[in-house]
Amino acid sequence: MSDTPATIAANATPPRMARKIKGLSDRAIAWIFVGPTIFLLLAINIFPLIWTIRLSFTNFKANRINREPEWVGLRNYERILTDTDIWLNMQATAHFLFWTIFFQVLIGFTLAYLINKKFKGNDLWTTIIVLPMMLSPAVVGNFWKFLYQPQIGLFNYIIAFFTGKDPSSFEMLGSVNLAPWSIVIVDTWMWTPFVMLICLAGLRSIPDYIYEAAEVDRASKLRQFFTITIPMVLPFLMLAVLFRGIENFKMFDLVVQLTGGGPGSTTELTSINLKREAFEKWRTGYASAYAIILFVTVFGLASIYVKALNKVKER
């Protein structure tokens, strides 16, 4: 009895559980490959998370190793949620997030739209524009600190030139009203190119034939912009907002360099405040509760946002 092609094929691939390499089953091989990753994930992400949750119900202090931590129940959470200073930090963070994203998306998209037009030297301009985001935030912070210096800073001189004011009459970093904006300006200067690059990728992904069809239908440029360009770039824009939102929620180094959280606590973002609680005051239990609250907030907001993003992509 000769083998049919079907039997040959069947014999060539032995039943899944029966396959063995050097005595190891498929399942064992799979565990060898995936196991270390799962172990690392548990060790580096899951265990610390569970441990942080546990610590958040204690008064543990990492610098007081001789002192036995006590279980304090929800006291840390209660203190954080009723602390007006922390709400002010949250407000400062929200202000920073909103305005940086607003300006970065607006300017980034505009730049991408202009760069996308074919003109001589647009590659050179792209390179020049993306330079700021290649610098270290610490360097950028120091650099702008000098620019904002009331006596010798170029920024003050430029503003003074246009407003007729004395350059040393206003302090960008020392004024309660101006300091938050001074950080928004620097972050926008640094990260707008990132948004521009994402928008540029979106704009270049739109096939030319769509515009050609619109031209045939005699659609105006404005109509093409609102009915083709914006909807097709929107998922990219939303991705840029997601990336920048997550990044700016964690913003630390730039602000520390520029204002150190001051004047007073005007620019003390939650990340700076959390670092102070955890690693300067060493209130580990309290800081753990703080971190959990922030984690839940960011996770919740990001989940809602990602759902919205998926809906936009499906359209």
Add this chain to the structure above:
Amino acid sequence: MNNYKLASASALSIAVASMASTAQAEDLTLCWAAWDPANALVELSKEFETQSGHSMSFEFIPWPNFADRMLNELNSGGKLCDLLIGDSQWIGGGAENGHYVKLNDFFDAESISMSDFADATVYAYSTWPKGTPNYYALPAMGDANGWFYRKDWFARDDIKAAFKEATGRDLAEPKSQKELLEIAQFFQGREIDGKTVYGASIFTERGSEGITMGVTSALYPWGFKYENTPGEYDMDGAVNSPEAVEALEFYKEFYETATPPGYTNSYMGESLDAFKSGQVAMAMNWFAFFPGLYADPNTGGDKIDFFVNPPQNNAGSTLGGQGISVVAYSDKQDAALEYIKWFAQPDVQSKWWDLGGYSAHNSVLNDPGFKDSAPFAGDFLEAMGSVQDFWQEPAYAELLLAMQKRMHDYVVADQGTAQEALDKLVEDWTEVFEDEGKL
């Protein structure tokens, strides 16, 4: 065969001898902040290396990161430092958390007497609990916050005449805090040699300890106390007393009317920059910097003079300085203790002062020639007679950062009143001491 045995025995003896000497000679690491006195200590320590056979390595951390870096090291039981010259505020935590070796037995065995050192420095840099004869450090670097000014400007006839006309008194080193402000306001915005200058550079830094060290330089002369009854943590009525409110309002007025623009986050470095660049007539800073300032080719020498933090209701200076401790996690504690024994000797202390370190040894300070040994020596002695330090509690960092926030909110960010700032500070500190189980 005999020759073979002899050669083997000789080789073995040499090997054992060399191993023995290797075991005795240690490479000690001393940790401190990166500043002028640290360089002086490197120079001084060469003598110890020659005498002891140990070699010295140094880990100097810039001031802004010093506390973070070193406290992380101690909290993690790190072995980087065998010797640590740590801030006075750390002594409580260093002792209670077991970071520092208790030195009483060693002092007794080596006949090192704490009465050989200035009382204020022993109290501040060495003891925990405060004032008890439990020693965790040897006073290493006496320091206090003081002032320096442009002596050449103060001596100019045109400026003297203008000051007399404006205030009705002679321009001279201030005898009170209010005179200090008056002089600073006089110089604020004045044109000298075609350049606009300002009154004084003061501490306003937010991140570490700057503004607290500055504000307390006004609070102490007004009679500020941390507690009504020492050791009772009864702060209400002391921390937020009417005198404290007045002193804080004074500091804010000083900041708003007599400092250069842009100095909203300034501490030691910024104060030095403002003075050395010729921007200010006066500046506050730690005595530790005064030898370097005097040696500065542009604004030092006969252009500079120094004065102690002026009194108001009483004399009072903010304490700086540090003691030297042996780190409990070091494997080379015996060699580290040898260093302390060597450092405590009067002749070494004398060289320490000559090199630019501030000795706290009585043989140096009580020497009849000490006051004239440097233009700031007399002021240093005077300052050390009235110093006060911040809380030295194990929870000092929480207490300090709370004060940083409340002071910066009021003085620089102009939020609320002085009374509110101090009342909130009492609330913050009460919560810390409640958590500590002390209230």
